[in-house]
Amino acid sequence: MQWTxxxxxxxxxxxxxxxxDIGAYQAVAIDVATGKPPVINSRSAHRExxxxxxxxxxxxxxxxxxxxxxxxDFNLRKELTEATREVLRKKS
Numbered sequence: 016m017q018w019t020x021x022x023x024x025x026x027x028x029x030x031x032x033x034x035x036d037i038g039a040y041q042a043v044a045i046d047v048a049t050g051k052p053p054v055i056n057s058r059s060a061h062r063e064x065x066x067x068x069x070x071x072x073x074x075x076x077x078x079x080x081x082x083x084x085x086x087x088d089f090n091l092r093k094e095l096t097e098a099t100r101e102v103l104r105k106k107s
Contacts (some may be wrong), residue, residue: 036057036058037055037056037057037058037061038056039054039055039056040054040055041053041054041055042054042055042064044068044070045068046064046067046068047067047068048067
């Protein structure tokens with residue numbers, strides 16, 4: 016045992032957390048290399064398949080706005096008012 020600052024130091028050895036690889040599955044999408052849906056049997060094969068075919072896994076796409084970017088058209092009030100009045104005119 017080692018002593019540091021007058022206190023006993025003990026080493027605790029723990030196993031690292033290892034995430035198991037994914038199980039094999041039949042892809043739903045077509046692979047451009049074969050023209051058929053492949054069987055994917057590892058995370059690396061999954062990433063390669065997505066990259067090779069230009070696919071983006073839903074839920075993993077990067078989202079966010081660029082600085083100063085405004086999304087949407089906020090000047091719709093006039094158009095909505097006119098469309099509503101047009102519909103109401105047709106009903107009468």
